[in-house]
Amino acid sequence: MTSFVILLKNKLAMTDIQTDQPIFDAEQWGLTDQQIALGEQARQLGKANFAPRAEGYDRAASFPTENFTDLHNAGLLGICIPSDQGGHGADLKTYMLTASEIGRYCGATALTFNMHVSSCLWTGPLADGLSIEPDVRENLQAGRRLHYKRIIDDGAIYAQPFSEGGAAAAGKKAFGTTALRQEGGWLVNGKKIFASLSGHANYYGALCTELETPDSRPSRSNTMYVAIPADAPGVSVEGDWDPLGMRGTVSRTLIFKDVFVSEEALLMPRGVYFSAASQWPHMFMTLTPAYMGIAQAAYDFTVSYLRGELPGTPPIKRRMYPTKQLAVAQMRIMLEQTKSLWFQSISEAKPSPDKESLIRAWSAQYTVMENANEIAQLAIRTCGGQAMLRSLHLERLYRDSRCGALMLPWTAELCMDMIGKAALYEAGESDEE
Ligand SMILES: Cc1cc2nc3c(=O)[nH]c(=O)nc-3n(C[C@H](O)[C@H](O)[C@H](O)COP(=O)(O)OP(=O)(O)OC[C@H]3O[C@@H](n4cnc5c(N)ncnc54)[C@H](O)[C@@H]3O)c2cc1C
Numbered sequence: 084m085t086s087f088v089i090l091l092k093n094k095l096a097m098t099d100i101q102t103d104q105p106i107f108d109a110e111q112w113g114l115t116d117q118q119i120a121l122g123e124q125a126r127q128l129g130k131a132n133f134a135p136r137a138e139g140y141d142r143a144a145s146f147p148t149e150n151f152t153d154l155h156n157a158g159l160l161g162i163c164i165p166s167d168q169g170g171h172g173a174d175l176k177t178y179m180l181t182a183s184e185i186g187r188y189c190g191a192t193a194l195t196f197n198m199h200v201s202s203c204l205w206t207g208p209l210a211d212g213l214s215i216e217p218d219v220r221e222n223l224q225a226g227r228r229l230h231y232k233r234i235i236d237d238g239a240i241y242a243q244p245f246s247e248g249g250a251a252a253a254g255k256k257a258f259g260t261t262a263l264r265q266e267g268g269w270l271v272n273g274k275k276i277f278a279s280l281s282g283h284a285n286y287y288g289a290l291c292t293e294l295e296t297p298d299s300r301p302s303r304s305n306t307m308y309v310a311i312p313a314d315a316p317g318v319s320v321e322g323d324w325d326p327l328g329m330r331g332t333v334s335r336t337l338i339f340k341d342v343f344v345s346e347e348a349l350l351m352p353r354g355v356y357f358s359a360a361s362q363w364p365h366m367f368m369t370l371t372p373a374y375m376g377i378a379q380a381a382y383d384f385t386v387s388y389l390r391g392e393l394p395g396t397p398p399i400k401r402r403m404y405p406t407k408q409l410a411v412a413q414m415r416i417m418l419e420q421t422k423s424l425w426f427q428s429i430s431e432a433k434p435s436p437d438k439e440s441l442i443r444a445w446s447a448q449y450t451v452m453e454n455a456n457e458i459a460q461l462a463i464r465t466c467g468g469q470a471m472l473r474s475l476h477l478e479r480l481y482r483d484s485r486c487g488a489l490m491l492p493w494t495a496e497l498c499m500d501m502i503g504k505a506a507l508y509e510a511g512e513s514d515e516e
Contacts, residue, residue, distance in 0.1 A: 102126040106183055106379045112426060114180070121162065121173065121181040128153055129188030134476075137189040140331035141479050144324050146283040147331050150192045151199075155238035159196075161231070163203040168228065169235035174208050175365065176429045179372045186376020187383075190483035191331030193373035198243035198279050201369055202230070202288040205308065206350050209363045212434045215355060222352040229347060230286075230310060239285040241310065244278035244337050245491075251290075252491040254360070257301035260291040260339060262309065268345040269293070271311060275339075279332040282320045286310040287337060288350055308356040309348045317342035328482035365432035365444050367493045374455040374487040375425055381459040381480045382418050385411060388466045388477075396469065410465040414458050421454045442505055449498040452487035459484040 103126055109119045133150050140147050154160050163178055164170025173181070178200055186193035206227040215223070233239035246252040247259050260273025271291055278287065293305040311318060322336040351359070359366070387393045389407055391400040401407055428447035431440050459481040463471050471478045488495035 100127050100131050102130055103187070103383070106187070106375065106422065107180060107426060115177070117171070117173065118177050118180050121159075121171065121177060122184050124157060124159070125181050125184035126187075128157060128159075129185055133185065133188040133192055137191075137331075137476065137479065140189070140191060142330075144326070144330035144333065146280065146333045147189060147192045147195065148283065150189065151195075151240055152238070154196065160199065160238060160240070161203070161235045163200055163207050164231045164235060165207060168231045170203070170231065172208075175204060175369075175432050178204065179369065179375075179429045182369075182372035183375040183379070186373040187380040188376075189331070190373050190377050190480070191329050193376055194329055194370070195279050195332050197369050197373060199241050199284075201243050201366075202241035202286075202310070202350060203234070204366065204369065205356070205359055206230070209359055209366055209434075210351060210355060213355070213359055213362055215358070219352050219355065223355060226347070226349050226352065230350060233285070237285075240280060240283065241286045241288045242278060242280035242284035243288050244275035244281070245290045246275060246277045247273070248276050253494075253497060254492045257292045257303045258290050258306060259301075260289060261294050261301065262291045262307050262344070263294045263297060265343065268343055268348070269307075269309070271309070271317075271339045271342040271344055273339050275337040277334040278320075278337040279334040281333055281335040281337050282313075283333060285313055287313060287318070289337075289339070290356065293353065304354070304357050306357050306360075307353060308350040309344050310350050311339065311342060311344055311348065315342050315344070327485060328479075329486045362434045363432075364436065364441055365428070368429065368432070368444060368448055370487065370490050370493075371425065371448055371451040374451050374484060375421070377480050377484045378418055378421055378451070378455040378458045381455070381462040381477065381484070382414050384470075384475075384477050384480070385414060385462045385466055388470055393475070395474065401467070407465055410461055414461050414465075417454050417458055417461075421450050421458075424450050438505060442502055445493065445498040445502050445505075448493045449488075449495050449502075452490075452495055455487055456481075456484040 102123060105122050107114060132153050136149060161170030162173045162181060166172035182193050182196060185196060210223055249259065250256045251258040260271065260275065262269035262271050273291060275289060288308060288310050291307050291309065292301045293307045317340040319338045320335050321338055324333055324335050388396060389402040391398040424447045428444050462477055463481055466477065
């Protein structure tokens, strides 16, 4: 059965939900049948289940467990797993469009969904596009089968803890978390900060530096990508979690203390992550869909509120004031700019993009992350005092939207650095004396 038919069956099984208009109209943006069907499914789940639960997760800073059960039941945990292994076989663009629809209803669910799906994207569609030796490809395919089966059959959830507080997650030096070669596997030691899904994922897809001996010199080219079982001896979660926004991500600190992982824990054969990260820079844009969805949600809130149509608020119209109209126009222009640049960038994503495409990807990342927050900020100013009450979701959109620009490796600052440098220097040029 094709994934499209499965989706249609799921759709018929769901209660009759009046879904919102898609962020990207199918005809105007030329979406495929699969993109249309997955987007519709995401909007149904989002409106019926994720939106009503979002406030509770946010207040308690608790993980959206029920939403992940829904995502599993809907087959979406395997969105990027090849269809012959039970998934939808979605590519990068299809995943991004679907995740942006989830972000409209619960930013923390979309962001943690991204951490999970990334483990399938890196090992699946992205690795498939790399030029690698046939024996390495065979190992990759054999290794990932195990992980994919866990996801499809058992609803296993994978996290993506890369950050360590230093320059490694920014791509500037080797990861401080190390994997020392042992008989039959590795001994992992290290600490990961901001590990979304900590205490809730079944596997931590961690990046670490492989060492042949304790004295080996750490090198970025020896980066290893391993799935560490959450219940393995030596794994612990530390620290509290009471942040400004994206509270449902539960991004606490992970400690690995002499954690033994066997060969089967490898998510990618050695060396493949390093070439994937170098050849597939658009992969780092996968943090953006959650924020694309938030930008749309803040705009939708404003239009609905000013028209006096927002459920739970008095039916008082505010749309007749010229200053409100101007602000909405400003928000709409920013939203259109954001959508267009993002859509172009995810449409042209491919291995080894040229400099123009890469600059566009950094620009798209910067634009989504900064504009989502700017649109949410304008929404609060424009709607007025009552709209920022905690009983409505605009204030959560505003807080969640603030987090995007801080996320490594493509923070808003680092995007600016890279764009400026790439624009002014050609390959090999330097002003060093
Ligand atoms: C809600 C939320 C969820 C997250 N979830 C995850 C997750 O699941 N997995 C994960 O791996 N991470 C996650 N992160 C972490 C995120 O990607 C960043 O790594 C984290 O925010 C960095 O925090 P920091 O204070 O160390 O940042 P910073 O201090 O800004 O950056 C860390 C290091 O990066 C380098 N750096 C920063 N800015 C520059 C610059 N302009 N020029 C040169 N170098 C620079 C420096 O070496 C710096 O020490 C999450 C973050 C948030 C807010």
